[in-house]
Amino acid sequence: MKVGVIGLGSMGMGAALSLLRAGHEVTGCDMREAARAEFAAAGGAVAAKASELPQDTEALVVLVVNAAQTEAALFGEDGALPRLAPGAVIVSSATMGPDAARALARKAAERQVLYLDAPVSGGAVRAREGAMTVMASGPANAFGAAGPVLDAIATKVWNLGEEPGIGATVKVVHQLLAGVHIAVAAEAMALGIRAGADPRQLYEVVTSAAGNSWMFENRMARVLDGDDAPRSAVDIFVKDLGLVTDMARGLDFPVPLASQAQQLFTAARAMGQGGKDDGFVIRVWQAMTGIKLPGE
Template identity: 90%
Template sequence: MKVGVIGLGSMGMGAALSLLRAGHEVTGCDMREAARAEFAAAGGAVAARADALAEGTEAVVVLVVNAAQTEAALFGEGGAASRLAPGAVIVSSATMAPDAARALAAKARERQLLFLDAPVSGGAAKAREGAMTVMASGSAAAFDKARPVFDAMAAKVWALGEEPGIGATVKVVHQLLAGVHIAVAAEAMALGIRAGADPRQLYDVVTSAAGNSWMFENRMARVLEGDDAPRSAVDIFVKDLGLVTEMARALDFPVPLASQAQQLFTAARAMGQGGKDDGFVIRVWQAMTGIKLPGE
């Protein structure tokens, strides 16, 4: 299948490599020369602009930062829509508000293109394994068209309904949990360090006991190593928890924990940590209390 992947970041690169490994004809699109070089070295075709995807592309996976970037990549000047085959499927995987997903689906329909509102989860490692989780909504025809793509890049595909926006809704709720879990994991580790606990022993105890979470185990492992290279950056959760609070506000629904977590990630960004791994929101507590982090 002729597939384009727009956005060769931590998730997009993994998706593109998984599709390539499955035998698809894949063009990876990214403005960054280093990302294009990495994918080209693996045997994929590359493009710096979305309108340079292969003519007649049958499916395009869009793994950029937000709705605005998705719209530009697909339908803006230099967008990919002109390169897609009739009846091609768009797999829109950026985290965005449900209304934004519905608006993109309408633009796709105007062009007789299939559309799946299909955000993903799993992180860079799962993406490279072809084992992401996809939470998708769209027509049966769109799911059928995208099946070879999902078979290559996902371990689990949740079909959540026919209406675009449902996938985005579920992902926003998921990000509420993910962001709060990261923030509380950092708070717990920082408190333990301040109280004099050995951080490695604290980590080992928590990860073997009922208080553990996937985010504590994953993110605090990086804190122990002092590894703040961004697999998912602080800035992502400033954005995604903003989507949580916006959706909740529209529903007159209080989200105090999500709001507090967003403020912590915003504080980390204000400290110049926006591009760092999201577990390093722990530096907010470091700034307030003077604790010394492992590896520093």
């Protein structure tokens, strides 16, 4: 299958490599030369602009940052739409609000291409293993057309219904949990350090007990190693928790924990940490209390 992947970041690169391993004819698109070079070295074709994708591309996975980038990648001046084959399917996997997903689906339908509202989760490691979770909604023919792509990039594909926007809704709720879990993991680790607990022993105790979470186990391991290279950056959760509060506001629904977590990530960004791994929101507590983090 002739597949394009727009966005060769931590998740997009993994998806593109997984599609390549599955035997598809894959072109990875990214403006960054280093990302293109990495994918080319793995045997994939590359493009710097979506408008440079191969003609008659049959499926397009879009793993950019947000709805605005997705719209530009598909329908903008250098967008991919003219390169798509008749009946091609768009697998739209950026995290966005449900209204944005529905608007993009309408644009795709007007241009007679299929659209799957299909945000993903799993992180960079699972993406490279072809083991992401996909939270998808869209018509049955879009699921059918995207089947070979989804088989290559995911081990779990949730079919959440025929209406675009449901997948986006579920992802926004997921990001509420993910963001709050990361923030509280950092708070707990910072409190333990401030109180004099050995951080590695604290980590071992928590990860073997009922208070553990996937985010604590994953993110605090990086904090212990002093590894702030971004797999998922602080800036992502400033954005995604903003989507949570926006969606909740439209429903007259209070989300106090998500709002507080967003403020903590915003504080980290204000400190110049926006491009760092999101677990390093812990530096907000470091700035307030003077604790020393492992490896420093």
